[in-house]
Amino acid sequence: MEKLMIKGGRPLHGEVQISGAKNSAVALIPATLLAEARTMIENLPAIRDVEIYEEILRDLGAEVEKNGDRITVDATHLTNLPMPNGNVKKLRASYYLMGALLGRFGEASIGLPGGCNLGPRPIDQHIKGFEALGAQVTHRDGAIHLSARRLKGARIYLDVVSVGATINIMLAAARAEGLTVIENAAKEPEIIDVATLLAAMGAQIKGAGTDVIRIRGKRNLSGCRHSIIPDRIEAGTYMIAAAATDGEVTVSNVIPKHMEPVTAKLREMGITVDESDEALRVRGEGHYKGIDVKTLPYPGFPTDLQQPLTTLLTRAEGTSLVTDNIYASRFRHVDELCRMGANVRVEGRTAMIEGRTPLQGAAVRAADLRAGAALVVAGLIAQDVTEITGVDHIDRGYEKLEEKLKMLGAELWRE
Numbered sequence: 001m002e003k004l005m006i007k008g009g010r011p012l013h014g015e016v017q018i019s020g021a022k023n024s025a026v027a028l029i030p031a032t033l034l035a036e037a038r039t040m041i042e043n044l045p046a047i048r049d050v051e052i053y054e055e056i057l058r059d060l061g062a063e064v065e066k067n068g069d070r071i072t073v074d075a076t077h078l079t080n081l082p083m084p085n086g087n088v089k090k091l092r093a094s095y096y097l098m099g100a101l102l103g104r105f106g107e108a109s110i111g112l113p114g115g116c117n118l119g120p121r122p123i124d125q126h127i128k129g130f131e132a133l134g135a136q137v138t139h140r141d142g143a144i145h146l147s148a149r150r151l152k153g154a155r156i157y158l159d160v161v162s163v164g165a166t167i168n169i170m171l172a173a174a175r176a177e178g179l180t181v182i183e184n185a186a187k188e189p190e191i192i193d194v195a196t197l198l199a200a201m202g203a204q205i206k207g208a209g210t211d212v213i214r215i216r217g218k219r220n221l222s223g224c225r226h227s228i229i230p231d232r233i234e235a236g237t238y239m240i241a242a243a244a245t246d247g248e249v250t251v252s253n254v255i256p257k258h259m260e261p262v263t264a265k266l267r268e269m270g271i272t273v274d275e276s277d278e279a280l281r282v283r284g285e286g287h288y289k290g291i292d293v294k295t296l297p298y299p300g301f302p303t304d305l306q307q308p309l310t311t312l313l314t315r316a317e318g319t320s321l322v323t324d325n326i327y328a329s330r331f332r333h334v335d336e337l338c339r340m341g342a343n344v345r346v347e348g349r350t351a352m353i354e355g356r357t358p359l360q361g362a363a364v365r366a367a368d369l370r371a372g373a374a375l376v377v378a379g380l381i382a383q384d385v386t387e388i389t390g391v392d393h394i395d396r397g398y399e400k401l402e403e404k405l406k407m408l409g410a411e412l413w414r415e
Ligand SMILES: CC(=O)N[C@H]1[C@@H](OP(=O)(O)OP(=O)(O)OC[C@H]2O[C@@H](n3ccc(=O)[nH]c3=O)[C@H](O)[C@@H]2O)O[C@H](CO)[C@@H](O)[C@@H]1O
Pocket: 023, 026, 092, 093, 120, 121, 122, 123, 124, 125, 126, 127, 160, 161, 162, 163, 164, 165, 186, 303, 304, 326, 327
């Protein structure tokens, strides 16, 4: 079993380059299936979720060329369309194959998605959207089967603000007849990224980034070239790690506007964050105030950074409260942090963190991707060596984690 070993106690210093966004990449790659043409995507992060998606595209018969951080997909000739099992079970975002293949062929059979276990993660709003567009949807043998004689634009109100449902409906609507209006849509930057690609392919999309998105579909979409936005969750993780270690790090290749929810909470703790056009410099000085944080859909504080932030809050004065309003039980990092000396209690959706508890290296397990990020930050500040298993979760979402942290002066290695 692979282990990540971290010898803690070194402040991070220097500059880190942020990679392309995982949550954009895993939507943009299936979006290429909508065009009978070649599409090029640049600034692709080198992470496991992207590798799995490349394998899925090859399984489907698409021509995939990879060159550094650039992928070219020619989805003109696709085969093997039913995907009830295999790679689709390995990541959450395989649900985008439903929207993409429904849009392209009017039918799809896709196994239920995998991804982080954060408690129940239903896809009822995705299904509601597909049905509104005219698809018949059945759930059999662990897979969703969709078919539509004709996809027709519709007005869809999402009962829950959902990133996945918003993007999935956009994908199918991009080739539907007429106008689709998504109300109560999610506003995450990754949604704008997908809208930019679909628009470059020929669909008409207005309102991405607001809660009403209008899509006028086009029967045939063309190929295009697109560059992925920076990963705001990877950036936030390095910002938190810089502060937690009392370091000084320039987090480069970011869109500072996307980081505002994180920057605001770090500043509230007393951490210095300086902004320039494409970078943020974070300086930690060790005396931090405890804060209350509530995760919310964008532009609220992202649930995906709640877990690493909890580790930072073990260093702050007083009691901090972290409430996850998106996932009811995203606290699988807490027991592990407590094994390292943290004093954190979970009640319902809220973690109560008693601050100023020094951490001690221990053998811990990452139960999901951001639990892994929380434990990496813990390892960086703990005394002695921390041994993290469950590294495959971390590899799903962080490009060259060890390399980037080593460049910042951390001492870590794999065994
Ligand atoms: C691949 C990807 O982009 N993953 C991100 C995406 O996940 P994902 O797209 O799965 O998350 P959603 O935005 O859909 O989920 C938000 C909330 O809505 C609920 N819900 C969602 C869909 C649905 O049909 N019914 C329903 O009840 C979920 O259980 C959750 O409580 O957004 C999450 C919220 O920012 C992030 O944590 C994930 O990193």
